[in-house]
Amino acid sequence: MPAELLKNVRLLDAATGRDDVVDVLLDEGFVRAIAPSLTEIPDDAAVQDCAGWVLGTGLVDLYSHSGEPGNESRETLESLRQAAAAGGFTRVALLPDTKPTLDSIGAIEGIQSQLKGSSSRLQIWGALTQGIEGQQMTELAELAMASIVGCADGKPLAHPRLVQRILEYAQPLQLPIALWCCDRELQGDGVVREGMDAMRLGLPSIPAIAETSALATVLECVAATGTPVHLMRISTARSVAMIAQAKAEGLPVTASTTWMHLLLNTQALSSYDPNLRLDPPLGTPDDQKALVQAIESGVIDAIAIDHAAYTYEEKTVAFAAAPPGAIGLELALSLLWEAFVTTEQWSALTLWQALSIRPLKCLGQEVGAIAPHQPAELTLFNPSEPWTVNQQTLKSKSANTYWLGKNLTGRVVKTWNG
Amino acid sequence: MVTTTWNRRHVLSLEDFSPAEYETVLQTAASFQEVLSRRTKKVPALQGQVITNLFFEPSTRTRSSFELAAKRLSADTLNFAPGTSSMTKGETILDTAKTYLALGTDLMVIRHREAGVPQAIAQEMDRLQTNVGVLNAGDGQHEHPSQALLDLLTICNLLDPKVPQLSLLKGKKVAIVGDILHSRVARSNIWSLTASGAEVHLAGPPTLLPRWFADFVAEAEKTQPDVPRKLMMHWQLEPALRDADFVMTLRLQQERMTQHLLPSLREYHQQFGITGDRLKLCKPDVKVLHPGPVNRGVEISSELMDDPNFSLISQQVTSGVAVRMALLYLMGSGKPGGEA
Numbered sequence: 001m002p003a004e005l006l007k008n009v010r011l012l013d014a015a016t017g018r019d020d021v022v023d024v025l026l027d028e029g030f031v032r033a034i035a036p037s038l039t040e041i042p043d044d045a046a047v048q049d050c051a052g053w054v055l056g057t058g059l060v061d062l063y064s065h066s067g068e069p070g071n072e073s074r075e076t077l078e079s080l081r082q083a084a085a086a087g088g089f090t091r092v093a094l095l096p097d098t099k100p101t102l103d104s105i106g107a108i109e110g111i112q113s114q115l116k117g118s119s120s121r122l123q124i125w126g127a128l129t130q131g132i133e134g135q136q137m138t139e140l141a142e143l144a145m146a147s148i149v150g151c152a153d154g155k156p157l158a159h160p161r162l163v164q165r166i167l168e169y170a171q172p173l174q175l176p177i178a179l180w181c182c183d184r185e186l187q188g189d190g191v192v193r194e195g196m197d198a199m200r201l202g203l204p205s206i207p208a209i210a211e212t213s214a215l216a217t218v219l220e221c222v223a224a225t226g227t228p229v230h231l232m233r234i235s236t237a238r239s240v241a242m243i244a245q246a247k248a249e250g251l252p253v254t255a256s257t258t259w260m261h262l263l264l265n266t267q268a269l270s271s272y273d274p275n276l277r278l279d280p281p282l283g284t285p286d287d288q289k290a291l292v293q294a295i296e297s298g299v300i301d302a303i304a305i306d307h308a309a310y311t312y313e314e315k316t317v318a319f320a321a322a323p324p325g326a327i328g329l330e331l332a333l334s335l336l337w338e339a340f341v342t343t344e345q346w347s348a349l350t351l352w353q354a355l356s357i358r359p360l361k362c363l364g365q366e367v368g369a370i371a372p373h374q375p376a377e378l379t380l381f382n383p384s385e386p387w388t389v390n391q392q393t394l395k396s397k398s399a400n401t402y403w404l405g406k407n408l409t410g411r412v413v414k415t416w417n418g
Numbered sequence: 419m420v421t422t423t424w425n426r427r428h429v430l431s432l433e434d435f436s437p438a439e440y441e442t443v444l445q446t447a448a449s450f451q452e453v454l455s456r457r458t459k460k461v462p463a464l465q466g467q468v469i470t471n472l473f474f475e476p477s478t479r480t481r482s483s484f485e486l487a488a489k490r491l492s493a494d495t496l497n498f499a500p501g502t503s504s505m506t507k508g509e510t511i512l513d514t515a516k517t518y519l520a521l522g523t524d525l526m527v528i529r530h531r532e533a534g535v536p537q538a539i540a541q542e543m544d545r546l547q548t549n550v551g552v553l554n555a556g557d558g559q560h561e562h563p564s565q566a567l568l569d570l571l572t573i574c575n576l577l578d579p580k581v582p583q584l585s586l587l588k589g590k591k592v593a594i595v596g597d598i599l600h601s602r603v604a605r606s607n608i609w610s611l612t613a614s615g616a617e618v619h620l621a622g623p624p625t626l627l628p629r630w631f632a633d634f635v636a637e638a639e640k641t642q643p644d645v646p647r648k649l650m651m652h653w654q655l656e657p658a659l660r661d662a663d664f665v666m667t668l669r670l671q672q673e674r675m676t677q678h679l680l681p682s683l684r685e686y687h688q689q690f691g692i693t694g695d696r697l698k699l700c701k702p703d704v705k706v707l708h709p710g711p712v713n714r715g716v717e718i719s720s721e722l723m724d725d726p727n728f729s730l731i732s733q734q735v736t737s738g739v740a741v742r743m744a745l746l747y748l749m750g751s752g753k754p755g756g757e758a
Binding site for chain 2: 188194195197198199200201202271272274312313316317319320321
């Protein structure tokens with residue numbers, strides 16, 4: 001592959017905070033040179049005028065779902081990899097809720113051998129409990145030795161005793177642990193966040209305390225054990241306040257919300273679109289506001305995509321009967337940029353960091369600066385390119401998204417995976 | 419026939435109904451009441467049209483009412499019931515609707531146990547650029563527009579037997595009592611009664627009457643500023659009943675006890691049951707409505723239900739046919755084959 005010269009590109013380096021317009025020369029997977037105006041260019045270099053485009057640190061997704069193995073009609077590892085690249089994500093961490101679940105070294109090595117050689121980095125969360133059934137912990141000490149990002153079930157743990165024991169047992173392991181705080185009994189048969197819109201629409205509702213009471217339990221367990229925990233899928237204003245307090249007290253917690261919880265609230269449910277059936281559900285307008293502010297303030301560390309593909313048949317049902325989840329890898333950057341950067345609510349860097357180095361920090365990982373001699377793990381984004389979301393434009397095997405058929409502005413041009 | 423403008427292809431909710439639309443339904447229904455009082459109770463208004471009852475949730479009363487209404491308009495009717503269908507064979511709700519579309523359906527009357535299904539089917543019909551109309555005959559806990567409209571007609575008929583009109587309800591006090599949370603009938607009635615200018619008082623225990631009901635009605639004034647709405651909420655029965663002109667009670671599902679919403683039927687009846695004694699708080703000529711089927715002795719005492727001096731329950735059932743004829747006529751008359 002010839003060298004590539006990106007001229008007049010806006011460089012957003014999430015690691016250093018750099019944000020300026022430069023020329024960037026890439027070759028053989030490495031950044032070769034960065035300067036306001038590059039003059040020494042290899043003869044065969046492909047030159048691209050990138051005025052108005054953004055070249056940023058490769059995006060990182062903290063957690064998403066793979067259809068393969070077990071549900072290949074929804075998504076395969078290959079379609080997921082392509083979707084990730086099309087959306088600007090150079091690293092995606094997959095939850096272990098495949099069939100079979102990724103709850104043992106054997107299962108994890110199996111999937112990793114399939115991923116070998118693929119350019120984009122699909123990484124693995126090992127399960128916290130056997131079969132992700134929330135009954136018995138997995139062999140965490142052994143899993144900690146494997147090349148996984150950490151352990152998470154991606155499902156709520158129903159038993160506080162188990163949460164406490166896992167955090168105790170994992171203390172010496174240096175193993176990132178992610179928990180989703182949700183009390184299934186309080187959730188009941190609810191499908192939307194309790195409040196004015198749920199009442200108007202006649203949809204069974206979930207009180208915010210389904211999240212916050214479980215969060216309180218986890219925070220107490222963290223306080224008692226000192227084991228660091230990442231709090232997944234934070235969706236309520238009250239949770240934000242609790243996490244702010246926990247962090248102020250010095251508890252070793254990090255937190256994430258999902259891109260859709262930042263973009264939408266219960267008012268969007270008037271459409272009864274089954275693609276807005278999420279778990280946890282979309283928040284009220286107050287929840288949404290608190291989550292957006294928490295990304296700005298850093299109380300919530302990262303934006304996760306929680307990409308969950310479902311087939312047309314699975315999602316073409318009543319709202320309340322739909323399986324929760326939606327695709328997002330190919331949509332998140334465009335929509336978040338339009339909602340927060342174009343409107344100047346956030347700086348471009350705030351968004352970019354919340355989608356790259358901040359999720360990596362939650363995993364205890366780091367990424368280098370965009371600099372000469374460094375591997376090119378980069379995303380090139382054109383914020384003004386219009387496109388339409390449909391089966392043809394999406395790389396994902398499924399199209400279960402609220403934005404299907406809609407016109408978006410901003411699209412990833414290319415990703416480099418170092 | 420009444421000449422009015424009607425631009426609505428679907429009737430999915432009463433949330434955005436305008437006062438003019440309520441008037442149109444009332445006047446059209448009144449003219450069909452006249453038809454129903456004749457010896458030949460049938461008009462050729464929708465001759466040649468196909469009306470399909472897609473009742474994904476079992477229903478006898480509402481389905482019978484819609485079927486009779488369609489027949490009185492000379493439409494051909496098709497009935498779908500999930501027990502006799504291929505729903506269990508992996509067919510989606512949209513597949514079912516499309517099958518009936520292919521059979522030549524002009525109007526679909528849809529009931530489903532989950533909120534939003536009639537709307538999903540209506541959106542699909544629009545996306546396919548058909549001009550099929552969808553009428554919501556009850557979706558989950560969301561809405562049941564034809565029930566609220568028949569309640570409206572029943573009340574108007576009582577206030578003026580000759581000309582039912584919305585303005586008759588202005589300043590009247592209507593109490594809606596019971597399990598508001600789970601009631602699609604309550605939600606539709608909240609929209610229609612508040613739009614009519616009536617003062618609506620909701621009463622129920624906090625577990626069955628969450629505070630958000632007042633909020634979403636207040637919020638509606640932002641989108642319909644010309645429709646001021648008066649809604650009050652009470653966690654006790656007495657203030658709701660005091661000087662009420664109409665009392666609407668709602669069916670209480672037995673399973674509410676096991677969902678930790680109520681301690682017992684006994685206490686519920688004690689606190690919120692409508693009895694002859696309690697009605698003494700209301701206006702002397704107060705009338706009681708119930709969408710049925712009634713749990714005798716729970717939400718309403720048995721003798722009150724059968725007392726024609728108070729109960730409008732059988733009038734509600736009768737009004738139902740005229741109102742459903744009106745809706746089907748208004749939705750269908752713009753279509754080819756329908757009488758313009």
